[in-house]
Amino acid sequence: MACFMRMLLVGFASRLHGESYYKALFRGTVEALSGFKGLEVHPSIVTEPSAIDAGGYDLVLAYLLTGGTSKLAYRVLTSAARRPVVILAHSKHNSLASALSLRSRLAEAGVKVKLLYFRDRDDLLEKFTLLYKGVAAGYGLQHLRIVEVNDQPDVSAEGKLFADKFGAEIIHVGYEELWRVAEEAGAGELRELRDAVGRYIDLSGVEEEHLDKVLRVYYALRRLTSTHKANAVVIDCFPLILKYKVTPCLAVAMLNAEGVPTACENDYYSLIPLHASLALTGHPGWVANPSGVTSDGRLRFAHCTIAPSLGRNCFLMPHFESGRGYAVACEYKAGAVLFVRVDRDINGLTVYRGTVVRSGMLEPGYCRTQLVVDTGALKPEEFIENATGNHHVFIPWSEGLTEALKHMAWWLGWRVDFRN
Template sequence: MMQRLIKDVNIVAIPLASKVHGEEYYRNVLSIFERILKALGVKFVDIVDSEEAVEGIDKRGIDAAFLIFLTGGTSKLGRLVAREFRDKPLVLIGHAFHNSSASMASTYSRLVSEGGYNLIPFVYRGGDSIIDLTRIYKAVRAAVALRKMRVVQLDADKLDGEGALFSEKIGASIVLVSRSELRKRLEEAKTKANRELKRLVERYDLGGVDKDKLLDPFTLYIVAEKVVEEFNAHAVTIDCFPFILEFKFTPCIALSMLLDEGIPAACEADYRALTLLALAQLLTGKPGWIGNFTDYDPVTRQLTFSHCTVATSVTEYSTLLPHFETGTPYAIEGRLRKQVYTIAAISPDYSVMAVAKAELLESGMLTGGRCRTQAILKIEETDPRPLTEKLVSNHHVLMVGDVRYELSVAAKVFGMKFIEY
């Protein structure tokens, strides 16, 4: 679903040049950028070398723009183009010759002073910077894609303030499935769920699990899968505890299975975590995992998260246990693979994204009195204050690998301050 979403993103490169530097020179430079960016799917407009050419740019349907400063003497053109795309993410690209980077820096500093832009400045130097430029492209594409995302909130009769703020800040749309509609769909889907129950059985170690209690949680997955298809949606969320109290089983299995299918799915109707789960899927190709902040040792810099909806595809072993708080069926205990992760969180007002690189030390159900999947991580902290003084949220999302750079770009697209713990 998410991969389908990014195909609709339209990113355009706008090359800027001064005729003083000679057309042969800057067309040769342009060919270098065309080889790199066209391979990624970026479209190019004609070279902009005059104010009249700025007016001729077709702005329809453009989601983000890469301004390429082929030569110096282009800062005014850069500002004029940027003003035409003030509401779009703008990547400003300079290179090391013919005062290109000087014009890029001049444009960037003046636009920052004007305010109201989401800017990513970059100097292309060949070599490894090709990789960095590709990472910028993928991060911009992912963040822009979220603006086109459609989210289904299950068991919701009305949109609350959290959902409304998410739509305002991220730009995604939300479809509500009411409790009465959900109940009806659950009843209608039971026959199909019973027939396809082996899809669940194959995913988990079910030793000690009461298999008679698996049908209802799996039926919710079948319903969610159908609703996503029906509404042409890309992600799912649900407010777990009201649902559990009403239906007497958890949505944990359904959310875990959706995540395994590449569909971001967030518990507790946490739209900030859903934003990060969607970024995790687009940036890494793997599901993220929501974790509750559970414990922190300021001496060892070891951090513990716990939660119950982990996707099996990021674990080396998974089983089912009664839900921690309610004892209802079922929560997932998963043992995450030992590797490097990025942890990320967004503040309640969407003004800050905080991240850290972390190494997994141990995971699984390590102790009682906590959610069933637990993870102890050693994190890299750049700020000497204890983590507890820097937290921007309870829920954090673990993402496979080190994607701090990509997240810093995504934060700029959303107009968030980016910090590293």
């Protein structure tokens, strides 16, 4: 279910700088940004106080084409509907000087504001792409439609807190409804799902009866997501394992691989970076537990639900705690990662950098996919001392990822703390 924010690009200029100059400059920028969904352009460059209608937009892009525009832009923007503002500034004609003045004025007036300075068209595209990804990730978080599966009569307290915080919509599904849908899967549907899993995971050696039961959970979550037009899933899995003698690990892994952020253990804190990973990198995140320090002094993480698109040499084996079928074991493909934890008050992100040293089903005493990470100057004991919870979400590293996370945090009004 796509949901795009609406952005209004408004150019501001002083006529002292020459109409032909700033019109050509504005036209070039409009062309450069034309590929971004949801972007609309104000029909005329603003050179004197006038009214603009920003009421239907989520974000205003105020492009200061020349100097001498900070007071003008301030008057226009504060008289319009109060929307977050990104100021665009280039390197000539005192654009940056006016942008710095405008940022200060808007911040003092209580407007959420960010300055994006660029040197040329290529620099603009690179920086604006990261801004767009980050802001779109935050916006998408506020427009999630989540299926929550639990054994309670209604949405959990954690779900209600999440909905209050972001305005997301949560659809409650009980275990009985989940299993009713699961039992509707016919032989053809199960064969289709087995083929989908087999494209990623070696299924040799699995017991067909047990695999079919696991695939029914996968089928049900897929169907429920589609029926409710949802774009995320949270499932309280341990009571499900006890009641139905089956784990949802493979279903969680496959949904994440298919681009539906899915969190196990009813963990809404992890759902946030799972969503962010897909939005910012195009790759799913992976929820993992800190599982101690290795003999060579590195952090170990482990969990049973890795999206197989993140791995290689993947196979299925019994779930760690319960011994039920099936958990996912993979070697992790990415070499560099960020791992992220959302604060308990849901007002900030703590972000760590890591290099994968080894991964896979390394030892029997842990969850089935294990990751040993070199955290550089950050000592494992320091991490353990300061960690604010168990689940951390691993995101494959890509250029500009940290900047995009900062933009997402700005949109949400969060702090972001990079620890190493």
